[in-house]
Amino acid sequence: MAPFPRIVVPRITGTSVLLRPFEETDVEAVFDASADPAITAVTTVPDVVDPGLAAEWIARQHERASTGPGYSFAIQSDHECVGQIGLWLRDLHHGRATIGYWIRPSRRRRGHAFSALQTLSEWAWSIPELHRLQLHVEPANEASCRTAERAGFEREGLLRSWQAIGDERRDMVVYGLIRPQ
Structure with missing residues (x-):
């Protein structure tokens, strides 16, 4: 497999969100996320509130x-x-990419995840090699499942024992979105 090309994170304006590169001033959002085990268990966000x-x-x-x-x-x-x-x-050479997202606990239930997912999905089709987007969501995360479906992703199945989270293997629901024709 060829090495990944260097990419630049653009600024993408959606209907109610802006997707942009992270800035030093975003540390408060990371602090908020650090206090949520649901985020820290499945991402690289630190599990302690620490400025460094x-x-x-x-x-x-x-x-x-x-x-x-x-x-x-x-x-x-x-x-x-x-x-x-x-x-x-990672799987672009197969024509697919995976999306993952989190919303800081104090800013949930305001439509940010939906708007971000919709905005990123629309922008992703500007990558010519891309034909499929996918998400992996814990079945118990009903809010994220609803967000995926509302953004046009279709539930495709249950991936049993798909991912290690902490000391246990967890199932994930896979959602897919195919490039519009």
């Missing part, structure tokens, strides 16, 4: 673009970072 670890996490988001495995966007609404959404390109 938060700054390192933000720096790693920029490295993802500079080393090529994907785009990591801050989700901005009303001039503040409310979460993160990523487009991961």
